[in-house]
Amino acid sequence: MAPLTMIEAIRDALVHEMERDERVMVLGLDVGRLGGVFRATHGLLERFGPERVVDMPLAEGAIIGSSLGLALSGLVPVPEIQFLGFTHQAFHQIGPQLARYRFRSRGRHHCQVTIRAPFGGGVRTPEFHPDAIEAQFVQTPGIKVVCPATPADARGLLLSAIRDPDPVLFIEPQRLYRRGREEVPEGDATVPFGRLRIARPGSDLTLIAWSAAVELCLRAAERLEEDGISAAVLDLRTLVPLDVAGLVAEVARTGRAVVVHEAPLSAGFGAEIAATLQEECFYSLDAPVARVAAWDSPYPTGPLEAWYLPTLERVVEAARRTAAR
C-alpha cells in the first residue's frame, strides 16, 4: 500500500474491520455524512450504510451508554468522541459503567467497545479540545488505554482494539494526524497491546513518552546527539496494559530516564512511570527519574499554549541535567 498519514491509517483500519466483521459499527457526532471532523470516517456511510455508520444526537453519555447496550446485544461498536476533553460529559458511562461491566456482572457480560478520541495540543484548537486527560482513565480498571504515535501503530493497534473483548479507549494525537506518511502493514497486521516500541535506540539515557510526545522526544534526541548525548526514545503505545518488563529492561540499560507528557505534572501518568522505575530498578538508576509535563494549570487557549506544553528546550534541558548527574 502507498504510504499513509495517521488519519488515513485509522480510516483504513475501520474499513478493514467493518469488512471483516459485520458486527462492527461506528457511531458518534458527525461521523456519517461529514465523515468526522477530521475525516477519519470519510466514505464509510456510503460504503456501509446508515445502520453501521450512525450520526448520533449530541450527547456523549448516550454515545457511550448506548454503545455499552449495543455491545450487550451482540454488536461491536466503535464510538467516536469528537475530542477526548468531551469525554468528561460521558465520564461516568466510561469508567464506572463500561469499564466495570464485566466485573459488575460477575463475568456474565463483556463490552467489546472501542472509543476513539482525538486529543493533544499544538494545533490551536478551542478550549477542551486538546486536554490530555488519559491518566484519569488509567484509574478506572477494566478499560485499556491505547495511544499510538505513528500511522503504522495507529492501524495495527486499532485492529487489536476493535478485536479486544474488553473496552478500549483509543486516543489519537490530532497534531500528528497529517504530519507525515509512512509505510503501513496491510491486512490483519495487528500490533499487540502491552509491548512498547523503541522509537530510537540510544545508550546514555532514555526518553519515555506516548502519543504526540514521542515525536517531540525524537526531535529532542536529535538535538542531544549534537551534544554527544545518545538518547533512546521509548513509545509506550499502551498505558493499560503497561509494558513494565520492557520499560525496566530499557531504562536499566541506560540508568537514566526522562518522562515527557502533555498532561499536567501532578498525578500524570509520568508519576506512575517514575514510581514503577524506582520500585523495579532502583539500583540500576544513576540519576533521579525526571519529568517534563504541562504545568498544573488548566489547558489554555490561544498563544498561551506555547508556554503550557512541554517544549523541545525543556525536554533537552531535562535530558542534559539527567545525563550530567
Add this chain to the structure above:
Amino acid sequence: MTGYRILDPDGNLLDGARPRLGPEGAVEGLRWMLLSRAFDARATAMHRQGRFGTYSPVRGQEASVVGSSMALDPTVDWIAPSYRELPALVRHGMPLERVFAGYLGRGKAARIPDEVRLLPNQVALATQLQHAVGLAWGLALQRKPGVVMAYCGEGASSEGDFHEACNLAGVKRAPVVFVLINNQWAISTPRSVQSAGELYRRAEGYGFPGVQVDGNDLLAVYEVATEAVERARAGEGPTLIECLTHRQSFHNTTDNPRLYLPEGWLEQAEREDPIRRLEAYLAAQGVWDDGVRAAVEAEIAEQIEGALETALAMPAARPEDLFDDVYADPPERLRRQREELLGRAGD
C-alpha cells in the same frame, strides 16, 4: 391525581372497566407481590442481624413492579433494573437463591444465569437507561426479537442520563419501555423537589407516548405495560410509563424515614396499599379468601426459606473474585497483584 385506574383503592372495578388481566393472571400477580413482601421482611431481618448487606424494600411498589414485568416474555425480552425490582427479576428467571447469594456477599454464586435476559442491578441512577436503549436498538438492528423494559425512579428522572436515554430512544424508535416508578421519595427528597412538571409528559418532548398510571393498581399497570410492549414489539418505538405509588418502607436498611416523612403520609400510603386492593378485588371475584391466602403464604415462606438455605450453602466469595472478571486477558501487572493477594490470603 391518580393516573389511569381500573380498580379503586378499595378494590372495586371502576364503571365500565374491563381488565385485560384475567382472574388467573391477577392471582399470579398477587402471588409475586406477596413473595416480594415476604422477601422484604426476611431481608430486612437478615440485615438487622448483620448477616445481609444493605437492602431496599419494594414494599408499597409491588403492583408497579409486578404489573409491568408481567407484560414481558422472559424468553425474548430483557429487563434493565435499578435496585428495587426484586419480584420482576425473579419472575423473569433470576433464581431466588442467587438473589440471596448477592445480599449475602457470596461473589460469583450470585451471577445472573446466562439464559436469563436481565442486566445487573444498577445503583448509579438512570445510567442503565442508556444501556437499555443501546440494547434495544441493537436488537432491532439485528432483527432480533425482544423488548427492553428499563426501570428507574422519579429521583433518577432528574439525572442527565434519563434525558439522554429518552432522547436517543425516540430518535432510534428503539423497542424500549421506560417504567418510571414514582414512589414520591428519593431518600428524604420529596417529589416536589425533583421537577416542576409532570414526569410522564416529558415523553411528548421526545416524540413518544407517556402514560401516567395508578401504580397501586396491578390491573391498570399490567394493561398500560402490555400496550407499551406491544407497541415496541411492533416497531412503533418507546413508551414512558409513570407509576404513581408509595415507598411504604425506608429507602434502604440504613435509612430512618421518621426524620422526614410528614405526619400521616405513611398511613395514607397504607390505605392505598396495592396488595390490600388486589385482594379485595379477587375476593369479590370469588378466587381469593383467607384460606387461599394462608396456603399461598405458607408456600412462599417455604420457597424463601429453601432459597436462603441453598444460598447459605453456596461457596463464599474468594479473593480471586477481585481479579477474575476485570479483563478477559488481565494485564501482567494485575496478574502480579492477584498473586500477591493470593499469597497473602494463604497465610
